[in-house]
Amino acid sequence: MLWRQVFLADLTPPDKRAGGATEQGEGPRVTVASEAVAIADPLTNRIQLSMLNGSSHEAGKDPTDYISSAFPRGDQTLEARPPDEVRARPYVEMDLGPLWNDAYRRPELDARARTAAKIELHQRLALPPACILLALVGIPLGVSVRKAGKSTAFVLTVFLAFLYYMGLISLIGLAREGTLSVELAAWTPNAILALAGLVMIARLEKPGEHDAIGAIRSWFEYHLRRLSKRLPRSMALFGNGGGMPRFPILPQLIDTYILTSFAFYFALLLVSFVLMAHVFFFFELLSDVIRNRIPMTRVLTYFFFLTPKLIYDTTPVSVLVAVLVTFGILTKQNEVTALKACGISLHRLAVPVLLISALLSAGLFAFDHYYVPEANRIQDAIRNEIKGRPVQTYLRPDRKWIMGQDWRIYYYRYFDQAENVMLGVSVYELDPKTFRLRRHISAERARWEPSLKSWIFQNGWTRDIDGVRVANFRQFQATTFPELGEPPSYFLKEVKLDKQMNFQELDAYIRELQQGGFDTVKLQVQFFKKFAVPLFALIMAMISAPFAFLTGNRGAMAGVGVSFGIAIAYWAVSQLFEQFGNVGQLPPAMAAWAPDALFALAGTYLLMRMRT
Numbered sequence: 001m002l003w004r005q006v007f008l009a010d011l012t013p014p015d016k017r018a019g020g021a022t023e024q025g026e027g028p029r030v031t032v033a034s035e036a037v038a039i040a041d042p043l044t045n046r047i048q049l050s051m052l053n054g055s056s057h058e059a060g061k062d063p064t065d066y067i068s069s070a071f072p073r074g075d076q077t078l079e080a081r082p083p084d085e086v087r088a089r090p091y092v093e094m095d096l097g098p099l100w101n102d103a104y105r106r107p108e109l110d111a112r113a114r115t116a117a118k119i120e121l122h123q124r125l126a127l128p129p130a131c132i133l134l135a136l137v138g139i140p141l142g143v144s145v146r147k148a149g150k151s152t153a154f155v156l157t158v159f160l161a162f163l164y165y166m167g168l169i170s171l172i173g174l175a176r177e178g179t180l181s182v183e184l185a186a187w188t189p190n191a192i193l194a195l196a197g198l199v200m201i202a203r204l205e206k207p208g209e210h211d212a213i214g215a216i217r218s219w220f221e222y223h224l225r226r227l228s229k230r231l232p233r234s235m236a237l238f239g240n241g242g243g244m245p246r247f248p249i250l251p252q253l254i255d256t257y258i259l260t261s262f263a264f265y266f267a268l269l270l271v272s273f274v275l276m277a278h279v280f281f282f283f284e285l286l287s288d289v290i291r292n293r294i295p296m297t298r299v300l301t302y303f304f305f306l307t308p309k310l311i312y313d314t315t316p317v318s319v320l321v322a323v324l325v326t327f328g329i330l331t332k333q334n335e336v337t338a339l340k341a342c343g344i345s346l347h348r349l350a351v352p353v354l355l356i357s358a359l360l361s362a363g364l365f366a367f368d369h370y371y372v373p374e375a376n377r378i379q380d381a382i383r384n385e386i387k388g389r390p391v392q393t394y395l396r397p398d399r400k401w402i403m404g405q406d407w408r409i410y411y412y413r414y415f416d417q418a419e420n421v422m423l424g425v426s427v428y429e430l431d432p433k434t435f436r437l438r439r440h441i442s443a444e445r446a447r448w449e450p451s452l453k454s455w456i457f458q459n460g461w462t463r464d465i466d467g468v469r470v471a472n473f474r475q476f477q478a479t480t481f482p483e484l485g486e487p488p489s490y491f492l493k494e495v496k497l498d499k500q501m502n503f504q505e506l507d508a509y510i511r512e513l514q515q516g517g518f519d520t521v522k523l524q525v526q527f528f529k530k531f532a533v534p535l536f537a538l539i540m541a542m543i544s545a546p547f548a549f550l551t552g553n554r555g556a557m558a559g560v561g562v563s564f565g566i567a568i569a570y571w572a573v574s575q576l577f578e579q580f581g582n583v584g585q586l587p588p589a590m591a592a593w594a595p596d597a598l599f600a601l602a603g604t605y606l607l608m609r610m611r612t
Contacts, residue, residue: 001040005435006033006051007409007428008076009401027426027442028411029058031076034435047078055468057437059426063461063475068468091120099124115182119172122186126168130190134160136197162276164189166283173287254344255352258326262353266322273314278303285386292388302386305379308372309499315364316533317567319357320540326353327548336549346610350545357541364534369502377500404486407432412446412491420448420488425457427484437465441481448488454480498526506530521588525581528592535596536570542603546610570599 008031033054040047055070091099102109102117109117137160167189175185282303289299327349330336339349402410404427413424425446429439443460457479464472498506506527510520543566574595581591 001038003036003038003049004034006031006036006049006054007430008032008078009411027059029056030428030437031056031074032430032435032437033074045079049076049078050074051076053434055436057440057465059440059442064473066463066470066473068465068470070468091117094120096121096124111178115176115178118182119175119186122182123168123172126186126190130164130193133190133193133197134164137193137200140197140200140203162280164193166280167192170283170286173284174290177287177291179287179290254339254349258330258349259352259356261326261329262322262356265325266318269321270311270314270318273318274307274310277310277314278306281306285383288386288388292386294386298382299386302379302382305375305382308367308375309379312364312368312372315360316537316540319360319537320544320566323353323357323541323544324548327545331549346545346549347607350541350607353545354538354541357538361534361537364537365531368530368534369504373500373502373505376497380497380500402491404484404490406483408484410486410491415491417488422446422455422491427481436467439464441484449480452480453485453487454482455484456480498523498530503527503530521584522582524588525578525591528589529578532592532596536599539596539599539603540566542607543599546603546606549610570595573598 010029010031031051031054033051035053036049036051038047038049051071051074053072054074055068058067060066091102094102099117099121103114103121104118106114168186171180171185171188172182174180175182282299285299288294327336330339330349336346336349340346400412404410407430409428409430410422411426411428412422415422423445425443427439427441428437429441430436431438439462441457441460441462443457445458446455447458448454449456457476459477461473461475462481463470501509506523510523510527513520513523547566577586577591577594580586581588586594
């Protein structure tokens, strides 16, 4: 592997450095080379570097001392330190015996530790019987929805699991804050499941029809039709012959018929997904709201600005389910057969849905560009406030090297953000043509002066370097270098998430971070996903239309069940390629566009294979 423009810094103490380091050195020893051949040795966790046209520079304790050496070829070994081990929470790793002791038999533990131990203990005890209790509820539900088929059972299973998990985490959150006892929080969802299961099993013994889904559907249809009769004809929810909402007439009657059904189910599903997410996040944050005493108006503001992100995320899935349900109902009611008998092909039936999906993709891109980033910035700030977290920055104790502008590299030992002061600062200025060190500035302290728009360096020196020869040496008490114009904000970059920027802002942010020497591979993947994700609304329609005609005889719930499978498959493939891109195994553009390409090819194939 060939590396170009190599810059190495050795921060170990001078007396502990390998390779002939002198004890008179004070600052970091830097090595620069125009290029190097890197050979990895995974067995010893090392990288062997063979550098060409390099030089080494090190400042001494005395400002007049400076050690420089040049070499046409030099070898150096880099030892890669293994990553720090991230250990899980101790209570997760404990067996039941020690966990019970920490929860109830160790009074010397503080209240927070005992609560954490109790939560882990009772979750372990409550989750296994929850499987039996879910089955207890599932048996009568399975009997009552026998007319709806397996897909309805699958949807109900996911819904029940969601309700149980949402209730459990919300109650555990309250217990963690001391508002509710741990025992009550962990076992209440199980108690509700047991009570509901026993009641429904007891009702199975009573005579009569027990089609629960059919009863609910009939109840809704009855009340919707009563409401429709009370409205003026122009506002009627249903037409004369069926349950499709009325919309303005489009150029073709068949297009109007399909699009009105699609629009109705799309809007219904989109609202349902957004509201379901709101309920989930509300219970997730409930304990933080109580602990930090967040006003309810602030919480409602958070959900208002969270809604655009939820709409952006759930629109493709809503398109998927809406297409499956729309064409599934047409097929089940034999309307597709009648249309085919009239000479209308399945491809022609899919055209209006594909066109409206393309418009939705374009709308999602514009929505993400103009509105979603600003809403995300606001809702993320409010979420940090609810969670009691400070604003995140890139300021880390180990991040002391910053690539500046015009081929400069900054190093500091400490940065005071409040005073805009760098301590123990060094500036290395490189020649862009030869990648040799041409100037080295060192100072005890550098303070940013806003009126001068420059750094004031104090108690330091500057050297102009020609190869290994010092061409000009000057000490100073206080001075400025007008060309060093990077402001404090350049060194203290606030963390910006990709969802908080549109593609233009993200592109500029990536270039800025690259200039500062930050790793931007993950952000590059997200940059290309800004274009790839909105297009998936169209791809969802391409895939779901053929599936809808195939599964249509089983009804709308079959379409919902199939949509779960397709959505999970897309999420898994998307995450897989994104992780490949994040670790550099794929180019960022390929990592972002590969899921779209694969599913678009699958959709095109299925559309071409439809029997029309």
